Amino acid sequence: MPELPEIECLARELQGQIGGALISRARVYQSIILKSPPGVFEAELPGRRVESVTRRGKFLCLDLTGGLRLWLHFGMTGQLFWSEAPALADPHLHFSLEFEARSGCLLFRDPRRFGKAVLAGAEGGRLPPSVGRLGPEPDFLSAEAFAMLFRSRRARIKSALLDQRLMAGLGNIYADESLHRAGIDPRRRPHRLRRERLTRLHGAIVETLAEAVARGGSSIDDYQHTDGSRGRFQESHRVYGRAGSSCLSCGTAIRRIKLAGRSSFYCPACQR
DNA sequence: TTAGCCCTGAGA
DNA sequence: TCTCAGGGCTAA
Numbered sequence: 001m002p003e004l005p006e007i008e009c010l011a012r013e014l015q016g017q018i019g020g021a022l023i024s025r026a027r028v029y030q031s032i033i034l035k036s037p038p039g040v041f042e043a044e045l046p047g048r049r050v051e052s053v054t055r056r057g058k059f060l061c062l063d064l065t066g067g068l069r070l071w072l073h074f075g076m077t078g079q080l081f082w083s084e085a086p087a088l089a090d091p092h093l094h095f096s097l098e099f100e101a102r103s104g105c106l107l108f109r110d111p112r113r114f115g116k117a118v119l120a121g122a123e124g125g126r127l128p129p130s131v132g133r134l135g136p137e138p139d140f141l142s143a144e145a146f147a148m149l150f151r152s153r154r155a156r157i158k159s160a161l162l163d164q165r166l167m168a169g170l171g172n173i174y175a176d177e178s179l180h181r182a183g184i185d186p187r188r189r190p191h192r193l194r195r196e197r198l199t200r201l202h203g204a205i206v207e208t209l210a211e212a213v214a215r216g217g218s219s220i221d222d223y224q225h226t227d228g229s230r231g232r233f234q235e236s237h238r239v240y241g242r243a244g245s246s247c248l249s250c251g252t253a254i255r256r257i258k259l260a261g262r263s264s265f266y267c268p269a270c271q272r
Numbered sequence: 273t274t275a276g277c278c279c280t281g282a283g284a
Numbered sequence: 285t286c287t288c289a290g291g292g293c294t295a296a
Binding site: 001058073074075076112114115116130162164171172221261262263 | 288290291292
């Protein structure tokens, strides 16, 4: 469940670790998450330098020399971490990258296999379709633009926040946390919310995401940094995963409901 | 707009 | 042994 803050942390770590580094070897173990043939993957990557590591929505992007980009999506359980050697017996290991002048290898592991690895050209027209469809980053939207964007939506606000075509980067955790901070019931319909409530929600989203990045993201089950350490923002969750516990603002028991097939946690007193 | 599918490990 | 977790996609 890595969302925007977790991928942002990974991108920053990796930029420091492999920014400018030359890929010496690429190996594929489980090709199911690769959207390019394994042979192409193993042949195209070696000899290219990592120009930069960036993030777009929940995608991580390795910008390589020669106009190639490696896009990674982590799905629910994707992990990227350093190891001395790939554990060949691990059935969930998908690929590894080795770099010149750096010992060990960078492994991509994903037990639930919802992740994706896509090789694409750098030109805008050759973006993977799922990246091309992404809406703007929360930071790049003004509060007014956010309110305009969501004002016409008829789906429930929680579902609209999870729609990556509208705005990229929010997942279940940060949607719930932001709605709590903004005092909005996840079942509300955006087109029936007053404009100032929507601008307040935008502020809550930007604030929540920034705090999460500053604390190294949320580690619930699988998310970890490339050195194996965990994020700390899960300790600051106000509603997510706290059904039955008391609301940190008012003491009311946090409720859990299903919306669009996902769990939603909210405070029935604070969120209206 | 929504339901169902993919996928596997954890927990009941 | 069954149920649940859910991001992104497709079909209804």
